[in-house]
Amino acid sequence: MDLNTVLDVRDARRREPWRPGDAWLGGGTYLFSEPQPHLRRLVDLSRMGWPPLSWQPDGSLDIAATCTITELSRFGRTLPTTAAPLFEQCCRAFLASFKIWNMATVGGNLCNGLPAGPMVSLTAGLDGTVFLQGQDGATRRMPVTEFILGAGVKDLREGELLRSVRLPPNAMNFRTAFRQASLYGLGRSGALVIGACDPADGSLAVTVSAATTRPFRFWFALPPTAAELREAIDGAVRPDEWYDDIHGLPAWRRHMALRLAEEIRRELTTEDHR
Incomplete structure:
Protein backbone atom coordinates (compact mmCIF):
# COMPACT_ATOMS: atom_id res chain seq x y z
CA MET A 1 0.00 0.00 0.00
CA ASP A 2 1.24 3.49 -0.82
CA LEU A 3 1.72 5.67 2.26
CA ASN A 4 0.84 9.01 0.72
CA THR A 5 1.48 11.00 3.92
CA VAL A 6 5.14 9.93 4.10
CA LEU A 7 7.36 12.69 2.76
CA ASP A 8 10.81 11.20 3.38
CA VAL A 9 12.66 7.94 4.02
CA ARG A 10 15.88 8.34 5.99
CA ASP A 11 18.78 5.91 6.36
CA ALA A 12 19.02 5.09 10.08
CA ARG A 13 22.83 5.21 9.87
CA ARG A 14 22.54 8.99 9.49
CA ARG A 15 21.68 10.39 12.90
CA GLU A 16 19.10 13.15 12.91
CA PRO A 17 16.75 14.42 15.65
CA TRP A 18 13.59 12.37 16.10
CA ARG A 19 10.46 14.30 15.28
CA PRO A 20 6.68 13.77 15.38
CA GLY A 21 5.50 11.55 12.54
CA ASP A 22 8.69 9.44 12.48
CA ALA A 23 8.60 5.64 12.56
CA TRP A 24 11.22 2.91 12.40
CA LEU A 25 11.09 0.85 9.21
CA GLY A 26 12.24 -2.76 9.45
CA GLY A 27 10.71 -5.07 6.87
CA GLY A 28 7.62 -2.91 6.41
CA THR A 29 5.17 -5.81 6.16
CA TYR A 30 2.90 -4.13 8.71
CA LEU A 31 3.60 -0.48 7.89
CA PHE A 32 2.69 -0.97 4.23
CA SER A 33 -0.31 -3.22 4.93
CA GLU A 34 -2.74 -0.49 5.94
CA PRO A 35 -3.03 3.31 6.01
CA GLN A 36 -0.70 5.14 8.41
CA PRO A 37 -2.02 8.72 8.19
CA HIS A 38 0.00 9.88 11.21
CA LEU A 39 3.37 9.12 9.60
CA ARG A 40 5.53 11.69 7.83
CA ARG A 41 8.97 10.04 7.74
CA LEU A 42 10.34 6.48 7.86
CA VAL A 43 13.72 5.75 9.42
CA ASP A 44 15.07 2.73 7.52
CA LEU A 45 16.98 0.11 9.55
CA SER A 46 17.71 -2.25 6.65
CA ARG A 47 21.30 -1.05 6.15
CA MET A 48 22.41 -1.12 9.77
CA GLY A 49 24.37 -4.31 9.17
CA TRP A 50 23.42 -5.99 12.44
CA PRO A 51 24.16 -9.75 12.49
CA PRO A 52 20.77 -11.49 12.40
CA ALA A 171 17.18 -21.75 26.78
CA MET A 172 18.74 -23.71 23.93
CA ASN A 173 18.71 -26.86 26.06
CA PHE A 174 15.06 -26.63 27.07
CA ARG A 175 12.82 -29.53 26.14
CA THR A 176 9.93 -27.78 24.46
CA ALA A 177 6.35 -28.47 23.46
CA PHE A 178 4.16 -26.42 21.14
CA ARG A 179 0.39 -26.22 20.73
CA GLN A 180 -1.63 -23.90 18.52
CA ALA A 181 -5.37 -23.61 17.93
CA SER A 182 -7.41 -21.66 15.42
CA LEU A 183 -11.10 -21.48 14.61
CA TYR A 184 -10.41 -22.58 11.06
CA GLY A 185 -7.67 -24.16 8.97
CA LEU A 186 -4.74 -21.85 8.21
CA GLY A 187 -6.33 -19.21 10.44
CA ARG A 188 -4.78 -16.75 12.86
CA SER A 189 -3.79 -18.26 16.19
CA GLY A 190 -6.63 -18.20 18.69
CA ALA A 191 -4.48 -19.81 21.36
CA LEU A 192 -0.76 -20.61 21.34
CA VAL A 193 0.87 -22.37 24.29
CA ILE A 194 4.55 -23.20 24.71
CA GLY A 195 6.10 -25.45 27.33
CA ALA A 196 9.78 -25.34 28.28
CA CYS A 197 11.33 -27.84 30.66
CA ASP A 198 14.84 -27.10 31.94
CA PRO A 199 16.72 -30.42 32.31
CA ALA A 200 19.28 -28.75 34.58
CA ASP A 201 16.86 -28.24 37.47
CA GLY A 202 13.63 -29.93 36.37
CA SER A 203 11.65 -26.68 36.32
CA LEU A 204 8.77 -26.18 33.91
CA ALA A 205 7.54 -22.98 32.27
CA VAL A 206 4.23 -22.75 30.42
CA THR A 207 3.64 -19.66 28.28
CA VAL A 208 0.15 -18.70 27.14
CA SER A 209 -0.25 -16.27 24.25
CA ALA A 210 -2.64 -15.43 21.39
CA ALA A 211 -5.53 -16.39 23.68
CA THR A 212 -4.61 -13.49 25.96
CA THR A 213 -4.06 -9.78 25.35
CA ARG A 214 -0.42 -10.20 26.41
CA PRO A 215 1.86 -13.19 26.96
CA PHE A 216 1.78 -14.92 30.34
CA ARG A 217 4.68 -17.14 31.43
CA PHE A 218 4.10 -19.48 34.37
CA TRP A 219 7.23 -20.93 35.96
CA PHE A 220 7.20 -23.90 38.34
CA ALA A 221 10.26 -25.07 40.25
CA LEU A 222 8.79 -28.57 40.14
CA PRO A 223 6.30 -29.88 37.57
CA PRO A 224 2.81 -28.88 38.71
CA THR A 225 -0.25 -31.05 38.97
CA ALA A 226 -3.11 -30.44 36.55
CA ALA A 227 -4.99 -28.55 39.26
CA GLU A 228 -1.96 -26.39 40.14
CA LEU A 229 -1.41 -25.42 36.51
CA ARG A 230 -5.05 -24.55 35.96
CA GLU A 231 -5.17 -22.54 39.19
CA ALA A 232 -2.03 -20.61 38.23
CA ILE A 233 -3.46 -19.62 34.85
CA ASP A 234 -6.91 -18.71 36.12
CA GLY A 235 -5.40 -16.82 39.04
CA ALA A 236 -3.15 -14.67 36.84
CA VAL A 237 -5.27 -13.94 33.77
CA ARG A 238 -8.12 -11.55 34.49
CA PRO A 239 -11.42 -12.10 32.63
CA ASP A 240 -10.79 -9.01 30.50
CA GLU A 241 -7.34 -10.31 29.51
CA TRP A 242 -8.76 -13.20 27.49
CA TYR A 243 -8.69 -11.71 24.01
CA ASP A 244 -11.91 -11.04 22.15
CA ASP A 245 -12.04 -10.56 18.37
CA ILE A 246 -13.32 -12.20 15.22
CA HIS A 247 -10.80 -15.04 15.63
CA GLY A 248 -12.28 -16.30 18.89
CA LEU A 249 -14.46 -15.45 21.87
CA PRO A 250 -12.81 -15.13 25.30
CA ALA A 251 -14.53 -18.22 26.70
CA TRP A 252 -13.31 -20.36 23.80
CA ARG A 253 -9.79 -18.96 24.05
CA ARG A 254 -9.66 -19.69 27.79
CA HIS A 255 -10.95 -23.22 27.24
CA MET A 256 -8.36 -23.92 24.54
CA ALA A 257 -5.49 -22.35 26.50
CA LEU A 258 -6.26 -24.51 29.54
CA ARG A 259 -6.65 -27.61 27.42
CA LEU A 260 -3.41 -27.06 25.49
CA ALA A 261 -1.52 -26.19 28.66
CA GLU A 262 -2.57 -29.48 30.23
CA GLU A 263 -1.51 -31.39 27.09
CA ILE A 264 1.90 -29.74 27.34
CA ARG A 265 2.19 -30.48 31.06
CA ARG A 266 1.56 -34.16 30.35
CA GLU A 267 4.03 -34.20 27.47
CA LEU A 268 6.90 -32.61 29.36
CA THR A 269 6.50 -34.16 32.81
CA THR A 270 7.24 -37.70 33.93
CA GLU A 271 4.69 -40.27 34.97
CA ASP A 272 5.34 -39.48 38.65
CA HIS A 273 4.05 -35.94 38.28
CA ARG A 274 0.86 -36.67 36.40
Missing part, protein backbone atom coordinates in the same frame (compact mmCIF):
# COMPACT_ATOMS: atom_id res chain seq x y z
CA LEU A 53 21.77 -13.97 15.11
CA SER A 54 24.86 -13.92 17.28
CA TRP A 55 26.13 -16.01 20.17
CA GLN A 56 27.36 -14.10 23.20
CA PRO A 57 30.37 -15.08 25.36
CA ASP A 58 28.10 -16.41 28.13
CA GLY A 59 26.25 -18.67 25.67
CA SER A 60 23.16 -16.50 25.32
CA LEU A 61 21.73 -15.82 21.86
CA ASP A 62 21.02 -12.34 20.51
CA ILE A 63 18.40 -12.01 17.78
CA ALA A 64 18.64 -8.66 16.00
CA ALA A 65 15.46 -6.66 15.51
CA THR A 66 16.16 -6.76 11.76
CA CYS A 67 16.46 -10.58 11.66
CA THR A 68 13.91 -11.85 9.16
CA ILE A 69 11.64 -14.83 9.66
CA THR A 70 13.49 -16.62 6.86
CA GLU A 71 16.83 -16.12 8.63
CA LEU A 72 15.41 -17.30 11.94
CA SER A 73 13.86 -20.37 10.30
CA ARG A 74 17.15 -21.34 8.66
CA PHE A 75 18.97 -20.89 11.94
CA GLY A 76 16.51 -23.06 13.82
CA ARG A 77 16.75 -25.89 11.30
CA THR A 78 20.52 -26.11 11.80
CA LEU A 79 20.55 -25.63 15.58
CA PRO A 80 21.81 -28.87 17.24
CA THR A 81 19.90 -28.40 20.49
CA THR A 82 16.67 -29.69 22.00
CA ALA A 83 14.92 -26.30 21.71
CA ALA A 84 15.56 -26.10 17.96
CA PRO A 85 12.11 -27.33 16.79
CA LEU A 86 10.38 -24.44 18.55
CA PHE A 87 11.97 -21.88 16.21
CA GLU A 88 10.44 -23.45 13.12
CA GLN A 89 7.12 -24.10 14.83
CA CYS A 90 6.76 -20.43 15.73
CA CYS A 91 7.90 -19.30 12.28
CA ARG A 92 5.22 -21.53 10.76
CA ALA A 93 2.63 -19.98 13.07
CA PHE A 94 2.80 -16.88 10.85
CA LEU A 95 0.94 -18.79 8.14
CA ALA A 96 2.41 -16.26 5.72
CA SER A 97 3.85 -16.51 2.22
CA PHE A 98 7.57 -16.72 1.49
CA LYS A 99 7.41 -13.07 0.41
CA ILE A 100 6.38 -12.06 3.91
CA TRP A 101 8.96 -14.40 5.47
CA ASN A 102 11.72 -12.72 3.47
CA MET A 103 10.78 -9.23 4.69
CA ALA A 104 9.04 -9.51 8.07
CA THR A 105 11.36 -9.02 11.04
CA VAL A 106 11.47 -10.33 14.58
CA GLY A 107 11.61 -6.78 15.93
CA GLY A 108 8.64 -5.68 13.88
CA ASN A 109 6.52 -8.55 15.15
CA LEU A 110 7.43 -7.72 18.74
CA CYS A 111 6.81 -4.00 18.32
CA ASN A 112 3.37 -4.64 16.84
CA GLY A 113 2.59 -6.38 20.11
CA LEU A 114 -0.37 -8.28 18.67
CA PRO A 115 -1.67 -11.24 20.71
CA ALA A 116 -1.14 -13.66 17.80
CA GLY A 117 2.43 -12.46 17.13
CA PRO A 118 4.44 -15.72 17.01
CA MET A 119 7.78 -13.99 17.69
CA VAL A 120 6.25 -12.69 20.92
CA SER A 121 5.28 -16.29 21.73
CA LEU A 122 8.72 -17.67 20.87
CA THR A 123 10.77 -15.15 22.79
CA ALA A 124 8.46 -15.09 25.81
CA GLY A 125 8.39 -18.89 25.87
CA LEU A 126 12.20 -19.04 25.98
CA ASP A 127 12.43 -16.39 28.70
CA GLY A 128 13.77 -13.71 26.34
CA THR A 129 14.57 -10.10 27.16
CA VAL A 130 14.37 -7.10 24.84
CA PHE A 131 17.15 -4.52 24.53
CA LEU A 132 15.82 -0.99 24.00
CA GLN A 133 17.79 2.07 22.93
CA GLY A 134 16.51 5.64 23.35
CA GLN A 135 17.22 8.72 21.27
CA ASP A 136 19.50 10.02 24.03
CA GLY A 137 21.57 6.84 23.99
CA ALA A 138 20.05 5.45 27.19
CA THR A 139 19.38 1.71 27.13
CA ARG A 140 16.93 -0.58 28.90
CA ARG A 141 16.50 -4.32 29.12
CA MET A 142 13.33 -6.09 30.24
CA PRO A 143 11.57 -9.45 29.85
CA VAL A 144 9.38 -9.85 26.78
CA THR A 145 6.47 -10.58 29.12
CA GLU A 146 6.86 -7.09 30.62
CA PHE A 147 7.51 -5.34 27.30
CA ILE A 148 4.10 -6.37 25.90
CA LEU A 149 1.47 -4.67 28.07
CA GLY A 150 -1.68 -5.51 26.12
CA ALA A 151 -3.09 -6.00 22.63
CA GLY A 152 -0.86 -3.75 20.53
CA VAL A 153 0.42 -1.95 23.65
CA LYS A 154 4.16 -1.96 24.42
CA ASP A 155 6.47 -0.36 26.94
CA LEU A 156 8.15 1.61 24.16
CA ARG A 157 8.91 5.31 24.56
CA GLU A 158 8.78 7.94 21.82
CA GLY A 159 11.60 7.29 19.35
CA GLU A 160 12.89 4.30 21.29
CA LEU A 161 14.33 1.46 19.24
CA LEU A 162 14.06 -2.25 19.94
CA ARG A 163 17.60 -3.28 19.07
CA SER A 164 17.56 -7.02 19.83
CA VAL A 165 16.12 -9.88 21.85
CA ARG A 166 18.34 -12.04 24.04
CA LEU A 167 17.62 -15.65 24.91
CA PRO A 168 19.42 -16.94 28.03
CA PRO A 169 22.20 -19.58 27.78
CA ASN A 170 20.08 -22.42 29.17
Whole structure:
Protein backbone atom coordinates (compact mmCIF):
# COMPACT_ATOMS: atom_id res chain seq x y z
CA MET A 1 0.00 0.00 0.00
CA ASP A 2 1.24 3.49 -0.82
CA LEU A 3 1.72 5.67 2.26
CA ASN A 4 0.84 9.01 0.72
CA THR A 5 1.48 11.00 3.92
CA VAL A 6 5.14 9.93 4.10
CA LEU A 7 7.36 12.69 2.76
CA ASP A 8 10.81 11.20 3.38
CA VAL A 9 12.66 7.94 4.02
CA ARG A 10 15.88 8.34 5.99
CA ASP A 11 18.78 5.91 6.36
CA ALA A 12 19.02 5.09 10.08
CA ARG A 13 22.83 5.21 9.87
CA ARG A 14 22.54 8.99 9.49
CA ARG A 15 21.68 10.39 12.90
CA GLU A 16 19.10 13.15 12.91
CA PRO A 17 16.75 14.42 15.65
CA TRP A 18 13.59 12.37 16.10
CA ARG A 19 10.46 14.30 15.28
CA PRO A 20 6.68 13.77 15.38
CA GLY A 21 5.50 11.55 12.54
CA ASP A 22 8.69 9.44 12.48
CA ALA A 23 8.60 5.64 12.56
CA TRP A 24 11.22 2.91 12.40
CA LEU A 25 11.09 0.85 9.21
CA GLY A 26 12.24 -2.76 9.45
CA GLY A 27 10.71 -5.07 6.87
CA GLY A 28 7.62 -2.91 6.41
CA THR A 29 5.17 -5.81 6.16
CA TYR A 30 2.90 -4.13 8.71
CA LEU A 31 3.60 -0.48 7.89
CA PHE A 32 2.69 -0.97 4.23
CA SER A 33 -0.31 -3.22 4.93
CA GLU A 34 -2.74 -0.49 5.94
CA PRO A 35 -3.03 3.31 6.01
CA GLN A 36 -0.70 5.14 8.41
CA PRO A 37 -2.02 8.72 8.19
CA HIS A 38 0.00 9.88 11.21
CA LEU A 39 3.37 9.12 9.60
CA ARG A 40 5.53 11.69 7.83
CA ARG A 41 8.97 10.04 7.74
CA LEU A 42 10.34 6.48 7.86
CA VAL A 43 13.72 5.75 9.42
CA ASP A 44 15.07 2.73 7.52
CA LEU A 45 16.98 0.11 9.55
CA SER A 46 17.71 -2.25 6.65
CA ARG A 47 21.30 -1.05 6.15
CA MET A 48 22.41 -1.12 9.77
CA GLY A 49 24.37 -4.31 9.17
CA TRP A 50 23.42 -5.99 12.44
CA PRO A 51 24.16 -9.75 12.49
CA PRO A 52 20.77 -11.49 12.40
CA LEU A 53 21.77 -13.97 15.11
CA SER A 54 24.86 -13.92 17.28
CA TRP A 55 26.13 -16.01 20.17
CA GLN A 56 27.36 -14.10 23.20
CA PRO A 57 30.37 -15.08 25.36
CA ASP A 58 28.10 -16.41 28.13
CA GLY A 59 26.25 -18.67 25.67
CA SER A 60 23.16 -16.50 25.32
CA LEU A 61 21.73 -15.82 21.86
CA ASP A 62 21.02 -12.34 20.51
CA ILE A 63 18.40 -12.01 17.78
CA ALA A 64 18.64 -8.66 16.00
CA ALA A 65 15.46 -6.66 15.51
CA THR A 66 16.16 -6.76 11.76
CA CYS A 67 16.46 -10.58 11.66
CA THR A 68 13.91 -11.85 9.16
CA ILE A 69 11.64 -14.83 9.66
CA THR A 70 13.49 -16.62 6.86
CA GLU A 71 16.83 -16.12 8.63
CA LEU A 72 15.41 -17.30 11.94
CA SER A 73 13.86 -20.37 10.30
CA ARG A 74 17.15 -21.34 8.66
CA PHE A 75 18.97 -20.89 11.94
CA GLY A 76 16.51 -23.06 13.82
CA ARG A 77 16.75 -25.89 11.30
CA THR A 78 20.52 -26.11 11.80
CA LEU A 79 20.55 -25.63 15.58
CA PRO A 80 21.81 -28.87 17.24
CA THR A 81 19.90 -28.40 20.49
CA THR A 82 16.67 -29.69 22.00
CA ALA A 83 14.92 -26.30 21.71
CA ALA A 84 15.56 -26.10 17.96
CA PRO A 85 12.11 -27.33 16.79
CA LEU A 86 10.38 -24.44 18.55
CA PHE A 87 11.97 -21.88 16.21
CA GLU A 88 10.44 -23.45 13.12
CA GLN A 89 7.12 -24.10 14.83
CA CYS A 90 6.76 -20.43 15.73
CA CYS A 91 7.90 -19.30 12.28
CA ARG A 92 5.22 -21.53 10.76
CA ALA A 93 2.63 -19.98 13.07
CA PHE A 94 2.80 -16.88 10.85
CA LEU A 95 0.94 -18.79 8.14
CA ALA A 96 2.41 -16.26 5.72
CA SER A 97 3.85 -16.51 2.22
CA PHE A 98 7.57 -16.72 1.49
CA LYS A 99 7.41 -13.07 0.41
CA ILE A 100 6.38 -12.06 3.91
CA TRP A 101 8.96 -14.40 5.47
CA ASN A 102 11.72 -12.72 3.47
CA MET A 103 10.78 -9.23 4.69
CA ALA A 104 9.04 -9.51 8.07
CA THR A 105 11.36 -9.02 11.04
CA VAL A 106 11.47 -10.33 14.58
CA GLY A 107 11.61 -6.78 15.93
CA GLY A 108 8.64 -5.68 13.88
CA ASN A 109 6.52 -8.55 15.15
CA LEU A 110 7.43 -7.72 18.74
CA CYS A 111 6.81 -4.00 18.32
CA ASN A 112 3.37 -4.64 16.84
CA GLY A 113 2.59 -6.38 20.11
CA LEU A 114 -0.37 -8.28 18.67
CA PRO A 115 -1.67 -11.24 20.71
CA ALA A 116 -1.14 -13.66 17.80
CA GLY A 117 2.43 -12.46 17.13
CA PRO A 118 4.44 -15.72 17.01
CA MET A 119 7.78 -13.99 17.69
CA VAL A 120 6.25 -12.69 20.92
CA SER A 121 5.28 -16.29 21.73
CA LEU A 122 8.72 -17.67 20.87
CA THR A 123 10.77 -15.15 22.79
CA ALA A 124 8.46 -15.09 25.81
CA GLY A 125 8.39 -18.89 25.87
CA LEU A 126 12.20 -19.04 25.98
CA ASP A 127 12.43 -16.39 28.70
CA GLY A 128 13.77 -13.71 26.34
CA THR A 129 14.57 -10.10 27.16
CA VAL A 130 14.37 -7.10 24.84
CA PHE A 131 17.15 -4.52 24.53
CA LEU A 132 15.82 -0.99 24.00
CA GLN A 133 17.79 2.07 22.93
CA GLY A 134 16.51 5.64 23.35
CA GLN A 135 17.22 8.72 21.27
CA ASP A 136 19.50 10.02 24.03
CA GLY A 137 21.57 6.84 23.99
CA ALA A 138 20.05 5.45 27.19
CA THR A 139 19.38 1.71 27.13
CA ARG A 140 16.93 -0.58 28.90
CA ARG A 141 16.50 -4.32 29.12
CA MET A 142 13.33 -6.09 30.24
CA PRO A 143 11.57 -9.45 29.85
CA VAL A 144 9.38 -9.85 26.78
CA THR A 145 6.47 -10.58 29.12
CA GLU A 146 6.86 -7.09 30.62
CA PHE A 147 7.51 -5.34 27.30
CA ILE A 148 4.10 -6.37 25.90
CA LEU A 149 1.47 -4.67 28.07
CA GLY A 150 -1.68 -5.51 26.12
CA ALA A 151 -3.09 -6.00 22.63
CA GLY A 152 -0.86 -3.75 20.53
CA VAL A 153 0.42 -1.95 23.65
CA LYS A 154 4.16 -1.96 24.42
CA ASP A 155 6.47 -0.36 26.94
CA LEU A 156 8.15 1.61 24.16
CA ARG A 157 8.91 5.31 24.56
CA GLU A 158 8.78 7.94 21.82
CA GLY A 159 11.60 7.29 19.35
CA GLU A 160 12.89 4.30 21.29
CA LEU A 161 14.33 1.46 19.24
CA LEU A 162 14.06 -2.25 19.94
CA ARG A 163 17.60 -3.28 19.07
CA SER A 164 17.56 -7.02 19.83
CA VAL A 165 16.12 -9.88 21.85
CA ARG A 166 18.34 -12.04 24.04
CA LEU A 167 17.62 -15.65 24.91
CA PRO A 168 19.42 -16.94 28.03
CA PRO A 169 22.20 -19.58 27.78
CA ASN A 170 20.08 -22.42 29.17
CA ALA A 171 17.18 -21.75 26.78
CA MET A 172 18.74 -23.71 23.93
CA ASN A 173 18.71 -26.86 26.06
CA PHE A 174 15.06 -26.63 27.07
CA ARG A 175 12.82 -29.53 26.14
CA THR A 176 9.93 -27.78 24.46
CA ALA A 177 6.35 -28.47 23.46
CA PHE A 178 4.16 -26.42 21.14
CA ARG A 179 0.39 -26.22 20.73
CA GLN A 180 -1.63 -23.90 18.52
CA ALA A 181 -5.37 -23.61 17.93
CA SER A 182 -7.41 -21.66 15.42
CA LEU A 183 -11.10 -21.48 14.61
CA TYR A 184 -10.41 -22.58 11.06
CA GLY A 185 -7.67 -24.16 8.97
CA LEU A 186 -4.74 -21.85 8.21
CA GLY A 187 -6.33 -19.21 10.44
CA ARG A 188 -4.78 -16.75 12.86
CA SER A 189 -3.79 -18.26 16.19
CA GLY A 190 -6.63 -18.20 18.69
CA ALA A 191 -4.48 -19.81 21.36
CA LEU A 192 -0.76 -20.61 21.34
CA VAL A 193 0.87 -22.37 24.29
CA ILE A 194 4.55 -23.20 24.71
CA GLY A 195 6.10 -25.45 27.33
CA ALA A 196 9.78 -25.34 28.28
CA CYS A 197 11.33 -27.84 30.66
CA ASP A 198 14.84 -27.10 31.94
CA PRO A 199 16.72 -30.42 32.31
CA ALA A 200 19.28 -28.75 34.58
CA ASP A 201 16.86 -28.24 37.47
CA GLY A 202 13.63 -29.93 36.37
CA SER A 203 11.65 -26.68 36.32
CA LEU A 204 8.77 -26.18 33.91
CA ALA A 205 7.54 -22.98 32.27
CA VAL A 206 4.23 -22.75 30.42
CA THR A 207 3.64 -19.66 28.28
CA VAL A 208 0.15 -18.70 27.14
CA SER A 209 -0.25 -16.27 24.25
CA ALA A 210 -2.64 -15.43 21.39
CA ALA A 211 -5.53 -16.39 23.68
CA THR A 212 -4.61 -13.49 25.96
CA THR A 213 -4.06 -9.78 25.35
CA ARG A 214 -0.42 -10.20 26.41
CA PRO A 215 1.86 -13.19 26.96
CA PHE A 216 1.78 -14.92 30.34
CA ARG A 217 4.68 -17.14 31.43
CA PHE A 218 4.10 -19.48 34.37
CA TRP A 219 7.23 -20.93 35.96
CA PHE A 220 7.20 -23.90 38.34
CA ALA A 221 10.26 -25.07 40.25
CA LEU A 222 8.79 -28.57 40.14
CA PRO A 223 6.30 -29.88 37.57
CA PRO A 224 2.81 -28.88 38.71
CA THR A 225 -0.25 -31.05 38.97
CA ALA A 226 -3.11 -30.44 36.55
CA ALA A 227 -4.99 -28.55 39.26
CA GLU A 228 -1.96 -26.39 40.14
CA LEU A 229 -1.41 -25.42 36.51
CA ARG A 230 -5.05 -24.55 35.96
CA GLU A 231 -5.17 -22.54 39.19
CA ALA A 232 -2.03 -20.61 38.23
CA ILE A 233 -3.46 -19.62 34.85
CA ASP A 234 -6.91 -18.71 36.12
CA GLY A 235 -5.40 -16.82 39.04
CA ALA A 236 -3.15 -14.67 36.84
CA VAL A 237 -5.27 -13.94 33.77
CA ARG A 238 -8.12 -11.55 34.49
CA PRO A 239 -11.42 -12.10 32.63
CA ASP A 240 -10.79 -9.01 30.50
CA GLU A 241 -7.34 -10.31 29.51
CA TRP A 242 -8.76 -13.20 27.49
CA TYR A 243 -8.69 -11.71 24.01
CA ASP A 244 -11.91 -11.04 22.15
CA ASP A 245 -12.04 -10.56 18.37
CA ILE A 246 -13.32 -12.20 15.22
CA HIS A 247 -10.80 -15.04 15.63
CA GLY A 248 -12.28 -16.30 18.89
CA LEU A 249 -14.46 -15.45 21.87
CA PRO A 250 -12.81 -15.13 25.30
CA ALA A 251 -14.53 -18.22 26.70
CA TRP A 252 -13.31 -20.36 23.80
CA ARG A 253 -9.79 -18.96 24.05
CA ARG A 254 -9.66 -19.69 27.79
CA HIS A 255 -10.95 -23.22 27.24
CA MET A 256 -8.36 -23.92 24.54
CA ALA A 257 -5.49 -22.35 26.50
CA LEU A 258 -6.26 -24.51 29.54
CA ARG A 259 -6.65 -27.61 27.42
CA LEU A 260 -3.41 -27.06 25.49
CA ALA A 261 -1.52 -26.19 28.66
CA GLU A 262 -2.57 -29.48 30.23
CA GLU A 263 -1.51 -31.39 27.09
CA ILE A 264 1.90 -29.74 27.34
CA ARG A 265 2.19 -30.48 31.06
CA ARG A 266 1.56 -34.16 30.35
CA GLU A 267 4.03 -34.20 27.47
CA LEU A 268 6.90 -32.61 29.36
CA THR A 269 6.50 -34.16 32.81
CA THR A 270 7.24 -37.70 33.93
CA GLU A 271 4.69 -40.27 34.97
CA ASP A 272 5.34 -39.48 38.65
CA HIS A 273 4.05 -35.94 38.28
CA ARG A 274 0.86 -36.67 36.40
